[in-house]
Amino acid sequence: MQQHTISLLVENKFGVQARIANLFSGKGYNMDSICVAETENPELSRMTIVTTGDDMVIEQIIKQLNRLINVLKVVDLTFEDHINRELALIKINCTATTRSSIIQIADIFQAKIVDISPKTLTIEVTGGHSKVQACINMLQPFGIKEMARTGIVALRREYTGRSPDWSSSKIPA
Amino acid sequence: MQTVKEKEKEKKMVAEPNIFTKQRLTGSEILVRSLIEEGVEHVFGYPGGVVIPVFDKLYNLSRPKIVLCRHEQGAQHMADGYARASGKVGVCLVTSGPAATNLVTGIATSFMDSIPVVHLTGQVGTTAIGNDAFQEVDIIGITRPITKHSYLVRDVNEITRTIKEAFYIARTGRPGPVLVDLPKDVLLSETEFHYPETVNIPGYKPTENGHIQQIRKAAEVMATAKRPVLYVGGGAIASNAAGELNELAHKTNIPVTTTLLGLGAFPENDPLSLGMLGMHGTWYSNMAVNECDLLIAVGSRFDDRVTGKVDAFAPKAKFIHIDIDPASISKNIKVDYPIVGSCRSVLKDLLPLVQTSDTHDWLEMIGHWKQTHPLKYKKSEKIKPQYVIEAIHEVCGDDTILSSDVGQHQMWLALHYKFIKPRTNVTSGGLGTMGFGFPAAIGAALASPGRKVVAVVGDGGFQMTAQEISTAVGQRLEIIVAIINNGFLGMVRQWQELFFGKRYSHTCLEYTNPDFVKLVEAYGAVGMRVERHDEVVPVLQKAMQVKNLPVFIDFRVDRHENVFPMIPPGKMATDIIE
Numbered sequence: 244m245q246q247h248t249i250s251l252l253v254e255n256k257f258g259v260q261a262r263i264a265n266l267f268s269g270k271g272y273n274m275d276s277i278c279v280a281e282t283e284n285p286e287l288s289r290m291t292i293v294t295t296g297d298d299m300v301i302e303q304i305i306k307q308l309n310r311l312i313n314v315l316k317v318v319d320l321t322f323e324d325h326i327n328r329e330l331a332l333i334k335i336n337c338t339a340t341t342r343s344s345i346i347q348i349a350d351i352f353q354a355k356i357v358d359i360s361p362k363t364l365t366i367e368v369t370g371g372h373s374k375v376q377a378c379i380n381m382l383q384p385f386g387i388k389e390m391a392r393t394g395i396v397a398l399r400r401e402y403t404g405r406s407p408d409w410s411s412s413k414i415p416a
Numbered sequence: 417m418q419t420v421k422e423k424e425k426e427k428k429m430v431a432e433p434n435i436f437t438k439q440r441l442t443g444s445e446i447l448v449r450s451l452i453e454e455g456v457e458h459v460f461g462y463p464g465g466v467v468i469p470v471f472d473k474l475y476n477l478s479r480p481k482i483v484l485c486r487h488e489q490g491a492q493h494m495a496d497g498y499a500r501a502s503g504k505v506g507v508c509l510v511t512s513g514p515a516a517t518n519l520v521t522g523i524a525t526s527f528m529d530s531i532p533v534v535h536l537t538g539q540v541g542t543t544a545i546g547n548d549a550f551q552e553v554d555i556i557g558i559t560r561p562i563t564k565h566s567y568l569v570r571d572v573n574e575i576t577r578t579i580k581e582a583f584y585i586a587r588t589g590r591p592g593p594v595l596v597d598l599p600k601d602v603l604l605s606e607t608e609f610h611y612p613e614t615v616n617i618p619g620y621k622p623t624e625n626g627h628i629q630q631i632r633k634a635a636e637v638m639a640t641a642k643r644p645v646l647y648v649g650g651g652a653i654a655s656n657a658a659g660e661l662n663e664l665a666h667k668t669n670i671p672v673t674t675t676l677l678g679l680g681a682f683p684e685n686d687p688l689s690l691g692m693l694g695m696h697g698t699w700y701s702n703m704a705v706n707e708c709d710l711l712i713a714v715g716s717r718f719d720d721r722v723t724g725k726v727d728a729f730a731p732k733a734k735f736i737h738i739d740i741d742p743a744s745i746s747k748n749i750k751v752d753y754p755i756v757g758s759c760r761s762v763l764k765d766l767l768p769l770v771q772t773s774d775t776h777d778w779l780e781m782i783g784h785w786k787q788t789h790p791l792k793y794k795k796s797e798k799i800k801p802q803y804v805i806e807a808i809h810e811v812c813g814d815d816t817i818l819s820s821d822v823g824q825h826q827m828w829l830a831l832h833y834k835f836i837k838p839r840t841n842v843t844s845g846g847l848g849t850m851g852f853g854f855p856a857a858i859g860a861a862l863a864s865p866g867r868k869v870v871a872v873v874g875d876g877g878f879q880m881t882a883q884e885i886s887t888a889v890g891q892r893l894e895i896i897v898a899i900i901n902n903g904f905l906g907m908v909r910q911w912q913e914l915f916f917g918k919r920y921s922h923t924c925l926e927y928t929n930p931d932f933v934k935l936v937e938a939y940g941a942v943g944m945r946v947e948r949h950d951e952v953v954p955v956l957q958k959a960m961q962v963k964n965l966p967v968f969i970d971f972r973v974d975r976h977e978n979v980f981p982m983i984p985p986g987k988m989a990t991d992i993i994e
C-alpha cells in the first residue's frame with residue numbers, strides 16, 4: 244500500500260466533481276484528499292487526488308477515472324518529479340506568555356500570522372505535506388482551536404530531463 | 417377497445433404537426449426531430465406531466481413509434497431487449513420523479529451487461545430544481561453509478577448536441593446506458609433546429625484497434641500453447657465478432673467456451689464448442705479451463721460467477737485478454753498479454769498472424785471428457801424442465817431469439833439450448849434481474865419483425881413484470897412465453913436444499929400462484945397448459961401457429977429438479993458437483 248498523488252484534468256462542468264467522488268465511494272477506493280479549481284482555461288479544472296492502495300488498485304483507479312467522459316487526462320505523479328503544496332490555517336490558543344514562542348515556531352516554518360486576538364493566533368503555513376504536518380505537530384502542545392487544510396495540489400516539474408509521460412491519458416500530450 | 421379504423425379516424429382529426437417545416441421549434445419538437453435524425457424506430461415509454469408535450473409531438477408519427485408499456489421498468493427492459501437483439505440503441509421515454517426511479521433496476525441491468533440504451537426522463541423546470549417540487553427527483557444523482565454517462569439539459573439550444581452525444585456514447589466503445597434529463601421549461605422553449613453532423617467529446621476516445629505489437633505477441637504465444645482455450649464473453653457479441661471468432665477457432669483448432677452473455681457468439685453444435693463455463697457451466701468447459709496453459713479472453717471480464725475462487729481459476733494458464741475497456745483488464749486477474757480494442761477489430765488483425773496450433777492431443781482429451789461427463793438429466797414421467805428447453809429448440813429452430821428471466825430456468829436454457837447464432841440470447845447476466853425476461857422479449861420481437869421470439873421465464877420472475885401482457889397484446893406480438901412453473905423460487909430453493917439444510921424459507925409459490933392460463937386470458941392473450949411429458953412438443957407446435965397474439969404456456973415441470981453441474985460459490989473447478 245502506497246500513497247499516490249494523481250493529477251486530473253477535467254471539464255469544468257456541473258456535476259463532474261460528484262462523478263469523481265461517486266466513483267471513489269462506489270468502488271471503495273481511499274481518498275486521502277481532493278483539491279480542485281479552475282485552470283488557466285476556464286473550461287477545464289485541475290484536480291489533485293491523494294489516494295492509497297496497492298498497485299492493482301491504483302491501476303484500477305486510473306483506468307476508472309479515464310473511463311469518465313468528463314475526464315481529459317489522468318497522470319500519476321507519484322513517481323514523476325513534481326511539486327506539491329498544501330496550505331493550512333491553524334488557530335491556536337495563546338496567552339501573553341506563549342505568544343512569542345508560537346511566533347518563533349511560525350517563523351521557522353516561514354508561516355504567516357494572519358489573525359490575532361487576545362486569546363488566539365491564526366497561522367497560515369504552506370509547503371509539502373510533511374512540512375505542514377511538522378508545523379502542526381510543533382503547534383499542537385499550545386492547543387489548536389480550529390484548523391482548515393486544503394489538501395495537496397501538485398504539478399509536474401517541467402525540466403526533468405525526461406520527456407513527459409502522459410501514457411495513461413486519453414489524448415496525446 | 418378501439419378498433420384500428422377508429423384509431424385511424426382519430427389520427428386524421430388531429431392536425432399534423434409541422435415540425436419539419438417550422439422555422440422555430442419547441443424543445444419537445446427538437447427532441448423528436450433529433451430522435452428521427454438518430455434513426456430511432458421505437459420509443460418505449462409511459463407518459464406523465466413533464467413529457468406530455470413530447471408524447472404530443474410523437475402522437476401522429478409512424479417513426480419513431482411509441483410503444484406504451486404498463487410500468488416504466490417494463491419499458492426499460494423492452495428497450496434493453498431491443499438493443500440486445502438488434503445491436504441498435506434502445507430508447508426509453510418517461511416522465512420525472514416516480515417514473516424516472518422506476519427505470520433504475522433496468523438501467524443497472526443494462527449497465528452491468530454493457531447494453532446501449534438512451535433514457536429520456538422529464539424533469540421539473542430548471543428554476544424549480546432543488547425545491548422538492550412535485551415529482552422532482554435527482555435522477556442524475558441516483559443513476560450516476562449505473563450509467564455510462566448522463567446529462568441534465570439546461571438550455572433548449574443544447575438538446576441536439578446532447579442527443580447526438582448520448583447516442584454516440586451509448587453505442588461506441590464499451591456500450592452502456594446513458595440518461596438525458598429534460599426539464600419542463602427546456603422542453604417548452606423555442607429555438608431553431610440544427611442537428612450536428614459530428615460529435616467532439618475531448619474526454620472520450622475509445623480505442624477501436626488493438627496495438628499491433630501486442631497482437632503479434634499474442635499470436636506467438638498462441639502458436640506455442642499446447643492446451644489453449646478461447647473464453648468468450650458478451651464483448652464478442654457487442655462488437656459483432658462472431659464471424660472472426662469462428663474463423664480464428666477453426667484456423668487455430670482452439671476450443672471455445674463462452675460466458676452466459678457470450679452464448680451465441682460461437683455455434684454450440686461445433687465440435688470445438690465447450691458450452692458455457694463457470695458456476696453452472698459444463699463439466700468439460702470448467703475442466704478445460706482448469707487444465708489449460710493459455711486462456712484467451714475475448715470480451716469477457718473474469719466475473720466471479722465465471723472464476724469462482726479467483727486464485728484457483730485457470731491455475732496453469734497464461735492469460736491473453738482482448739477487451740475494449742482498459743478497466744476490465746487486470747481488474748480481477750493479472751493478465752500477461754493485454755490487448756485494448758474492439759474484439760472484432762483485434763480478431764481481424766490477429767487472424768492473418770496465427771498458425772494452426774497442434775492441439776490434437778488436447779482436443780482428444782476434451783473429447784474424452786465430453787463423453788465421460790456429458791450434460792445430462794434424469795428422464796422421467798414428469799416434465800423435466802431441461803426437456804422443455806430441448807423441445808423449444810427442436811420446434812422453434814436456430815433462428816429463434818430466446819430471452820430468459822433469472823433463476824434455474826435461465827441456467828437450464830443456457831446449458832441445454834444449443835445457441836447457434838449471435839444475438840439470439842437475451843438474458844440479464846451481470847445483475848441477474850428477475851422480471852427482465854418477458855418485457856425484454858417484447859423489445860426483441862419489435863426489433864426483429866418476422867422472427868420468432870420465445871421468453872423462458874420462471875413462475876416467480878414472470879410475476880414481477882406480468883403487467884406487460886397488456887403491452888404484448890396491444891402490439892399483437894406473436895411471442896411465446898414458456899413459464900417453467902415449478903411452484904418455487906427454484907434457484908433459491910436449490911441453494912436452501914444444498915446449503916441451508918432443506919429449510920425452504922419463503923420460496924414456495926405453489927399455493928398462491930395465479931392460474932396463469934386464466935390470467936393471460938383476462939388480458940386477451942392465449943394461454944395453454946402442459947401437464948404431461950408427451951404434450952410438450954405438440955403444444956409448442958400449436959403455439960407456433962397462433963397469429964397476432966402472444967401465447968403463454970404454463971409448463972408444470974418437476975418441482976424438485978436442480979441445476980447441475982454446479983461449482984459451489986467461492987469454490988474451484990475441481991469442486992464441481994455433477
Ligand SMILES: Cc1ncc(C[n+]2csc(CCOP(=O)(O)OP(=O)(O)O)c2C)c(N)n1
Nearest residue numbers: 823824825850874875876877904905906907
Ligand atoms: C429482482 C430480483 N429479486 C430477487 C432475486 C434473487 N433470485 C434469484 S433466482 C430467484 C428465484 C427465481 O424463481 P423463479 O422465477 O420461479 O425461477 P426458477 O429459479 O424457479 O426457475 C430469486 C428470488 C433476483 N435475482 N432478482
